Every structure is written in C-alpha cells, then in structure tokens.
Amino acid sequence: MDEFIIPSYLTYQEDPECLQWYNIEGKERINELSRQLRTYLNYKKASIRLICSDSNFSSDILKTDSVQKWEDRFLSILSQYISLIKKIGVQNERIKEKIFHLKIKAISQPNCQDAILLKNIKQVGNELWKILHILSGLDIHTLPQVLKLSIEILVHLCDAESELNPFFSDFYKKLRLNYQQLEREYKYLYITIKNVQDNKKNYKKRVMIPE
Amino acid sequence: MMNSYNKATRKGLEGDRIAVCPQFGCETIERIKPLKLGFFGFHKFPKCAVHKVYLVFVDEFIEDFLRTVNACLFDISGKPPQDLMFIIRREAPKHLISFINRWMYCSLLGRGAEMVPDYMNSLSTAYIKSLSKRQQKSIREQSYTKKKYKMLNLGIKRIEKEYIEFIKNLREKLENLYDEKEIKHLPEEIRKLIHNWLDKKLENTKKNSINFESKDHVKSLSYIKEKYDNILQAGTCSLLLGKSPSLITNTFSIYELLSAYNEFLEAGLCQDITSIDYILDNFKKEMDLNNKITNIKQQYNPEVIDNLNNDKKTIPNEIFSINIPEIKIKDIDVKTRGWNYFRDIMYEIYDNNPPKIYRTVLKISKEFIEKYIKSVEPSLLEELSQTVSIQTTFGRDLKIRRDYLIKENPSFDQVLRDRLKYGFRWILYNLKCKIFPFKNKIYIGWSKNRAEYRFKQHIIAAIGPHGKGYDYVNVVKLHKAIRKSLEKAGINYYEEWNYLENKIGTEDYESRINYVFGVVRNYFDIETLEMHRNFGLTKEREKYYTLNYKNNDGTIGTIKNGLNEIAGGGGGFSIKLPYIDIFAIVTLGKLLIDIYNTIIQLYHINIAYSTFSDHIREVWESFEALQEDALKPILEKLIKDKQDFKLHEISEVLNLTRHTLNLYLKKWYKGRTFSDLKEMVKNEILNWDNLQYFSKHKQYTESIEKIENVPIWIWLKWLVEGKTTIEIAKEFGLFRKTVSKFIKEHPQLGNNSLSIQELRYKLRRYLMKNLLKKGWNPYDVVEKVFKMNNTKTRRLFKQIFPNKSFEEIIQEYSGGKKQFSRIFHKQLGENQKRILRLLILKGDLFLNDINNNVRDLSEDMIWSAVKGLIKRDLIGENKVFNQKANRITKKYYITKEGINVLEDHWTKPKLS
Secondary structure, three states: OOOOOOOOHHHHOOOHHHHHHHOOOHHHHHHHHHHHHHHHHHHHHHHHHHHHOHHHHOOOOOOOHHHHHHHHHHHHHHHHHHHHHHHOOOOOOOHHHHHHHHHHHHHHOOOOHHHHHHHHHHHHHHHHHHHHHHHHHOOHHHOHHHHHHHHHHHHHHHHHHHHHOHHHHHHHHHHHHHHHHHHHHHHHHHHHHHHHHHHHHHOOOOOOOOO | OOOOOOOOOOOOOOOOEEEEOOOOOOOOEEEEOOOEOOOEOOOOOOEOOOOOOEOEEHHHHHHHHHHHHHHHHOEHHHOOOHHHHHHHHHHOHHHHHHHHHHHHHHHHHHOOOOHHHHHHHHHHHHHHHOOOHHHHHHHHOOOOOOHHHHHHHHHHHHHHHHHHHHHHHHHHHHHHHOOHHHOOOOOHHHHHHHHHHHHHHHHHHHHOOOOOOOHHHOOOHHHHHHHHHHHHHHHHHHHHOOOOOHHHHHHOOHHHHHHHHHHHHHOOOOOEOOOHHHHHHHHHHHHHHHHHHHHHHHHOOHHHHHHHHHHHHHOOOHHHHOOOOOOOOOOOOOOOHHHHHHHHHHHHHOOOOOOHHHHHHHHHHHHHHHHHHHOOOHHHHHHHHOOHHHHHHHHHHOOOOOOEEEOOOOOHHHHHHOHHHHOOOEEEEEEEEOOOOOOOOEEEEEEOOOHHHHHHHHHHHHHOOOOOOOOOOOOOHHHHHHHHHHHHOOOOHHHHHHHHHHHOOOHHHHHHHHHHHHHHHOOEEEEEEEEEOOHHHHHHHHHHHHHHOEOOOOOEOOOOOOOOOOOOOOOOOOOOOOHHHHHHHHOOOOOHHHHHHHHHHHOOOOOOHHHHHHHHHHHHOOHHHHHHHHHHHHHHHHHHOOOOOOHHHHHHHOOOOHHHHHHHHHHHOOOOOHHHHHHHHHOOOOOOOOOOOOHHHHHHHHHHHHHHOOOHHHHHHHHHOOOOHHHHHHHHOOOHHHHHHHHHHOOOOOOOOOOHHHHHHHHHHHHHHHHHHOOOOHHHHHHHHOOOOHHHHHHHHHHHOOOOOHHHHHHHHOOOOOOOOOOOOOOOOHHHHHHHHHHHHHOOOOHHHHOOOHHHOOHHHHHHHHHHHHHOOOOOOOOOOOHHHHHHHOOEEEEOOEEEEOOOOOOOOOOO
16 A cells, blocks of 8 residues: 555646746755754744743833834735725635635636736745745844744634645645644733733832831 | 565556555655566565565554554643652642643643654655655545556545544544633743753753663663653653753754654554543542642641651550461461462472462562551551451551542632532531630531531530520530620520521521521531541541541640540441452452351351452442452562473462463453563563553444444345455455354344344345335346345345245245346357347347447346347247257347246256
C-alpha cells in the first residue's frame, strides 16, 4: 500500500487559472511550510511575552518605528482584504465555502468578474500573509490589539488558503486549528491584561493634604 | 546522532533518492542513484565524507528528527520544578495553579521550539538544491507518473506530511497541558520568588556546567539529561518572566540538544508529559507526605505524638527483630512468622548454607521491610501492637494505596467540587458554633452528602421531636447549639416544628427549611476536613478526630470539649490478619494462595480463601498492586546487584517461572524484559522511575492500533485474496501469531469459532456462489477476485465445496449456462496466439481492423472475434476447427460457447 496520497493531477487540469497560482517550485513549497510554522510559533511567543512581560501591563507602551510602519500597512491591506471578502458575500459562513463556489464559477467562465475577484483575493491574501510573517518577527507583543486582530485574521486566512492551495490543503486545515486554539487562549489572556490595565488606571495616586 | 534507522542503500532503488548524514548539523546531502542493472556500481552504501557514517534517506531521517523534537518539547522534565512549586505553595498557595498553568504555557517555547522551523527549512532547501534541474522541474510540475522521479516526489510529500503531523501533534498535546482560563496575572511578589529561583538555578548551572571534554564526565545518561533539563527549565523560567529564552540558544545549538535528546530517547529516559492533571497528581503525592507531618503537628495532640514516640521504643515489635537472615531463630510468636517460615525453608533445603542469591534475597527483603516500617509515622506505629481493627487502619495507612484526601492538599478544593468523579464518596466535616455558650465548640461528623446538606439534616433533627428527647435538657449538644442559634434569631423551634409538620412533602416545607438553614448557618462555620474513598477508614478517621482534635483553647478532643457525644468510628475487621507479615512474604515472591495457606496455619486463623483475598483487596486494592509495592523493589535490586544474577537464578529463588517474571517486569517497567533491564544496568541507566514505554513496545502498541483501525472490508479482501498472516504481520511489524489471534477473536471475522483457513473458505464459498449466480465465469472469479492463478480453479473448488463436484456446482449456481469460455489475456502463449490468429483468419474477421497483429488484441476484441465465429456458424459442433492447430496444442476445443482449454487436471468438457 502506498502511504502517500497523491492528489490527482487530472483534477486540476480543467482549472488552468488556479493551477498557475499554486504551481510554485517544490523548494518554495517546502519553504512556505517552515515559514508558516515559524510564524505560528512567533505568534505563540508573542502572546507569552505579552502575558509574562510585566512592562506590557503598562498602558503606555512604546511602539518602535518599524512596528508602527508595518501596523499601518497591515491595517490598510486588511481593510482591502475584508472589503474583497465582503464582495463575495461572506457573512456567517466560512470563507472556504464561498471561495469554493467562486472557483467553480471561475472555471466555467475564466474571464468573468468572479475569476478576477478570486485572483484579487489571492493577491491581497498573499500580501497580507507577507505582512503577518514580518509582523510576527517584530515586537508585536507591544501591540495587544494588533496581535489579537492578527491571530483572528490568520484563522480566516488559513481557511481561505486551504481552498485556494489544494496541495497544501491539509496543512492549512491543521494550521487553522492551531490558530483557533491560539485565538481561544488569547481571548482569556486579553481579558487578564485588560483587567490588570484597568486596575492600574483606576488606581489614583494619594495626595497629601496640607494641614 | 540518529541511529534508529537503516543506512541508505543503492540496492533495489527504483529511482533517485536523497540521503543525508545522520549527524545533526552536518551539511552532507547527496542524491543517491540506483545501481546499474540493479547490481553494478560502487559505493552501494554511501557514507558521509566528514563523519564516516552511513548516509540515511531524508524522508526517513525527518520522521525520527521530529520524534526527537517531540520528545524534547514534551518531556516530563518540562513540568514546573518541584522545589519551585513548593516555594510557591508555601508563600502564595492561591497562585500555585495559575503558576503551574503559566509554566506549562511557556514550556513549549522555553524548551527551544523556535529552532525547529529553521532546521526543517535548511533541510528541505538542501533537498531541493541537491536535485538536477530536470528533477526540480519534475517536482515543480508534480510529474508523479514518471517512475524515476517518483521517489523524489514522494520524499517531498513525506516532508510535507511530517510538517502536518508536527503541527497536529503540537496542538493536541498543548490542549492538555494547561488551562487557558487559569493563566492569570502573577503578582510582583511571585515574580520575585521565581526570579530568585532562576538566579540560583543559573548559578548552579554555571558551577555544574557540562564539560564533555573532561574525563570525569563519564557519567550516566540520566545525569547528563538532568543537566540539559536544568538549562531547559531555566529557559522556560526566563520566558515566564517575560524574557527571551536566549539562555538555551546561547548554551547549546539545536543540533547538540537534539543529538543528546535522541540518545536519551533511545535509552528510554524520555517520558511524555500527558496532562496538567498528571503534574498536579504528582505534586499532590509529594505534598501528602509533607502535609501529613504538618497536619499532625497542627491538629493532633502533641502529647499523643510524644507518647507514641516513647511507645515506639517500648513496643516489642518483632519486625525490628528480624535477624540477619544467616541466623536461624525459632520465633514462634512474632508477627513475621510467615516470613521466617519461608526463610527457614530456604535454609533447610540447603542445609543451612543456601547459595548466594538466596542470602541476597533475604537480606534485601529484610532491609526493605525494616526501612518500610521505619517510614511509617509514629502515630501509626502504635497500632502495630493494637487490636486488629486498628491494625487494618495501619495496613491502609502504610501509604500502600492512599484513599483519602486532606484539606491541606492543593487540589482538595478542586476535587471537592466533583468528588464523586474521583471516587471520594464520603467526607469528614466539622461544625464550629459561633455563639455563647457553645462558642468555638467543634462537632466532627462524616457524611455521604455535602457538609451543608448534612447540617440541614442536623437542623431538622434539632427542631423535631427526634433523638434524645424533646426537652432542652436531654437534647444532644449539637442540637442544643442549633436551638440556641434559632432562639437568637427569634425563631421558636417548637412552633417551627408545628408549622413544618403540616407542610411535609410540599414546596413550603423545603423553602421553610432552607430559610431556617440560612438563619442557623450564620451561627456556624462549616468545613470539610477530608474526603474518603473507603467507608471503614472514614469512620476510623472520625474517631481519631473526635478523640484527638486540638481545639483553639488548647483542649483535646470534641467529646468533652466539643459538641460530639461519643467517639465516632467503630467497626473495622473482626478477623485478625497479620498485614505486615503478608507484606513481608510477598517480598519473597510468594503467590496469594501460598500466603493464605501459610498464614492460616501459622496464625491459626479460620478464614475462607475468598475472605482472605477480599481483605487483601480492601487494604491494597489488589494483590497485583501489593506485588508492585512489595516485590518490585526486591526484583529491581536483584537485577541491579553487582553479583550479576541470571534470570533463571532469580526465577528459582522466587519460585516463579521465567515467563511469569518477565511478565511482571514488562508490566512494571513499561514493556522491558529482564534482558532489556540488564542492558540498562550495563549502560548505567539506573533510574527506572519515570521510564517511557520501551520503543519496541511502543511500536508494537502502535502497530496493534493500526490493525485495529483497518476497516472490516479490507480484512475480508485480504482473506479472500489469500493474503497470509505472515504478510500482514510483516506489513504492520507484528508477530504472525498476533495477527492470527486478532483475526480469530475479531467479532466480525473469526468470532472465536473459525480458524483463518475456515474463514477464508467460507468467504470464498460465499463469493463464488453469488458471483456464479450473477453469471460470472468461475475462472475469472478465481483470477480476478481471489487473485489466484486460474489454473488452480478446480483444486480450489474441491477445497471450498468438498462434497460436490465442479460441474455440479456450476450447474447449481450458474443456472446451467456453462460460461466456461476462457478469456485470453495479454500474456497469451505463442501457440495460443497462433490458434487465435487462425480462428480469426478463417472467420475472415477483423482482418483490416486488427492488422494481423494478435499481440495487440484486447480482451474485448478477442471476445468479439469468438462471438463472430459462433454467429457465422463457422465452427461445427464436435469438430476440431483446425487440424494444424489441434496438432500443435491438442488442448484447444472450440464449442458453441467459445474456446475451451484442456488441462491435465481438467476433464474434457462434454460436447453435445
């Protein structure tokens, strides 16, 4: 018995447009996996540093320039991505399902609006991935809200990627679950941090009243 | 260095494969080509030029690499250090749980998980780089179909698969290691404690740094592991304090760490940390010992302890008088007379000069029992010489199997919330009155329900005409206190009862009782003291508390100085059993029945065997558990002994067969047999406490799981196709017997009633019948369904239908259609081809279509040709079509149904 399940090449022959997107070199493919793994561990580490570093409980966190720059970039690309996602009508359901339907339409009519939309989602998604990889390597733990947002969007990106990238489908499915776990953890950590910060804010310095 | 897999070989390679040096960190990577014609060529087993070791295939290497990574990341040493937990427990018990959760949260990255992607990246990049451009193209284009690139593509797929497995494993393990809700903010004082601990740890680490070059480093692997684990713990700790765990990366490279961990793993020193509950349980056990002492000091009467300590000196406890085994004494009345009896037998057999091993066993056993008794608390030593019911308490309190939990235990509150889940069915509680004249008086009681519920029952009893009278004078003290508190709240208990009496069974009753309870509750403190699994022990502990509880005013006990009327407890066993002696006999490897026979004779006890074993179970949970506690340490010492005792010697002295002994060892040492343990002793691995499942055993268990997961239809397919149990066993790395047993016992297969052969015949019979009914050709069934050579068809028929002939079966199931026509396949013999060609030419069929090339004929075309011949009636009945053809083969007969082949064992078909 062959223990490797090899996706049939024939399955994708009808889809030249999509094939072109994921038809990357083997080297790049493997590098992508280690990059994703590194990013995941970086986000995990950021969440640990956020909860463990005492300075992070201070509300006056110093942002470095580079973080600030990438934060702005991230937010602008994120808004583009969200608008694209909204265009394809994602509301309560998973992105994956919508992309799947979109792909079917795009295959039947390669030059239709849906195909272009799909291509855009892929491109903007890639850009977003790139920024998220970069942000993970910076001191993102100094920005609890951006960190929270990043983890949330990573769950959706993995979902989308599992559909857009059939060769990595399983990998992204599993990675999505890992990010979901991280998201759940972070939810509790964030509450703790907020509570501590609120307590610090509410603490008023006592003033000596002159007699 | 990795060493658990085979060297890369050029023999039998189907295509190019990539191999690396198994030395971590070595950059040697090579593309290995198959030998020409399968055997020509040099360097059949390529070696690394740098390390002079055989190369290994990347895809095999990466699997082991990740196994080592997992062993390192999730090793038991990743749990919070015991000493730090004790400090936190002592200084800030409230934050202990949060601290443990936090530690485990940091453990993954604190132990160097970050380094994994880098290594994987470099490995996979090197993999691609070592390929030719054409091969890279094949991977890019996913050309799996090309055979020569198949292995390369599979290699890449394997790496991907390992990535997927790794992240999956990561998630599943992390899920159990901490509770995210418990990861709370640690206050500054705790951080300081941790900081101090880390500073000390780092100082120690510097002092005891591992110097691999020094000669005195020739120490055991477990010693080295401890050193590594210390550094990894420090790394986790620094991350916990919000710092980068750079300590690890600065101290050693990932290659060094993983090489070391691989060795630890191979030596069986690694143990997976499974869940946070495991950590808490372990810590609880450690705490139990400490708590016990604290508990006695705080709650029990110090005078009692002093007395007990004095008594210890005066108790004529014969266990202390076990003499050196060489000296034979006839101490008839001592409580270890069973042990002495067996000792005497050993001496008598050898005329008072037994072999060394006998003396060693007796010596080890004696030392062990003495040490064991000395470890028993002073309060319990008294019970050695007391009445039997107390002695049973002693048995239980030997810590053989602790079955109660005290308030000081860190997980007490957690368990209390759901105690039934953990098997604690009974509780001990105390009620403390807060009003005069009963102020600070204590009542101790036991209950199956919650303390509050029990207190409610006390209240009902106090206000009702129950118990010891309705008047205030004769009422028990607790009821007096309850009535007093009611009075204080302005409630007349007499009127209250009159009201309640008419409302029994209604909602009003419940709500009124709750109201009264709420009122009385304000005047009492309710507290749960202990939780118990054993009812007998619950009552005894209650008795102990009522007699020895130290009140706030310095008085002792809750009878005279509290709200209890009588000492609780009572009960216990009415039969005398010398538990210490039983324990001592087990250390000599005796079985339960032998112990029973000896005890009843030597102590003149009239007791049934079943009752005796019940008592053993009551005290030690099971005889197996008792053996683990008593016999295991003796066996361990014997195996580790410098005199190098052999298995047969130990087996003889303990009167157990070698097989039984190995079974015990396998159970206690996670799958290791005597020889495995001896090997460990040779390698100076002497810490056998936290052994991981032995790798062979682990693989075996995994393989068993694998065959258990094989769907039933696959099993049926294998059986029908005649796959042998040896083939299946090889595929799963199991013994043939295991596979046979599995099939025989499987409820849907053998179901304990059919042998494998019978099952195979049954299945084939069923299929043959049904397929024949559907018009199949029996030869096709044999060839295509049973995957056998169809020449064996008739022989097979004899096996599966032993009582009927081939023709009868065909007649019966194929409805007399006689579809015997053979299908000619691609592997046609030359003669067959010639005949066919003649047939076709004679019939003037397909001449143009088939281009006279029989080799290209497909099955369908041949059938068309044959059918065409029949249609045109070119072949006469009973007539050999072509003399020439017949002369050549003399085996081919053509009938209306088609072509039949006559074979030696096949009788000529009757032609009409």
